[in-house]
Amino acid sequence: MKKRITVEILSSYKFLKVPKELIFNLEKYSKLSTTAILAYSLLFDRLELSAKNGWINDDGEIYIKFKRDIISRLVRVKSKTTISNVFKELKAVELIEERQVGLNMANEIYLLQTEFSENQISDEEILNIDTNISKASETAEIHGSPFFGRPENGLQEVQKMDPNKTNIIKTNIINKKEPPNGGILHEAVIKNYSDCISEKMSALERTVLIELQKAAGYELLIKAILIAAMHNNRNLAYIRTTLKDWIGKGLRTSEEVDGYLAEWSVLNKKAKTNRELKVKKGANSKVLNFRRTKRLTFP
Known part of the structure; x- marks a missing residue:
């Protein structure tokens, strides 16, 4: 023995x-x-x-x-x-x-020396990632979320999502109860991560995913994984930042995230329309000025 x-x-x-x-x-x-x-x-x-x-x-x-x-x-x-x-x-x-x-x-x-990042996971986050994600979201300067841009009017711009892709997000979330043990990674998370991010999951990746699952729940984690794949950002940093953004905004369920994305989609559409009108107005103004100049120069 x-x-x-x-x-x-x-x-x-x-x-x-x-x-x-x-x-x-x-x-x-x-x-x-x-x-x-x-x-x-x-x-x-x-x-x-x-x-x-x-x-x-x-x-x-x-x-x-x-x-x-x-x-x-x-x-x-x-x-x-x-x-x-x-x-x-x-x-x-x-x-x-x-x-x-x-x-x-x-x-x-x-x-060569390794590089420290202000956004890297700290020892405190490993011990209590849920609390730290919330605090980080409240105190950190947010320069837009990983899938949002920022238009001229200051509103964050949501990239347009294909309705079919949104359905994929919903159908890929297997409707099962949360694992009783916080140290167990949900099988639906494993499947979606394997299908969308990396076929082979390392021990480190599993550890980080378990902590993210504890912080946000398996449904939001799966949604973040799928969004990362949709935007071709297949890495844990993108997934974590996405969850951090949602939790910082008080979004804790899949339905709340869907509502948030839908709301921003409407705002983004308005912002896009305003930008197009501004561009069109500017173009018309240039044409008008050109015509005035032409009349003055060539009577």
Whole structure:
């Protein structure tokens, strides 16, 4: 029988470090795969050893010598193409840089600092995301919601929604009771996320979705997922910001959100009409001025 970990044994374990920004900064790192995060953690773990080996350039920057085939084995990746894509992921979000030194020699790998975002999920939100979303919505400066623009009259402009797409949102929400355990992700959320956002859900994505489900309920979460897909913003940051916008406006049910979108649709139509009239009036004024100028110049 396997022995359970005790307090005494716990201190003897060594762990890889994962910068919190890679987990909670969903704006920049939301598309980073778990394999890429693990690879960065492995590289980060080598920094201290590299410093001891004197692998430091003239600017005091530490570099790592780590062959890709070794990293590939450690992150449980067999394909050279896959590990190459992992490095491309890390470079795309400015987490690493590589410097070639010679044939059959390991590249010098430089780790770049992670970026903090004002909008990233905080420790407090993880503990009580519902309270923090409400507070954030009340205090943060809102520059328009993720699917709203802002026309000249100051009203937020709702993008026109196809009625059929609205029906899709309604029919995709399976009419089942909320899971009794707050730590269980509703099966309808899993299905819609898999169909619309990502076929494979990582452990991190599941954790964030569970917290969002606790904050907003599974029906609103599904609606936010579908809207994210409709607007081709398939990431958790967009979904979270959408829910934050709704909750900040006191919308807690699917019906309230539908009513809100319908109301803004009417206001948007009026704003659009006003803009068209203003443009038309401006064009007519230019034509009139041109005719007056022509009469004055050529009597």
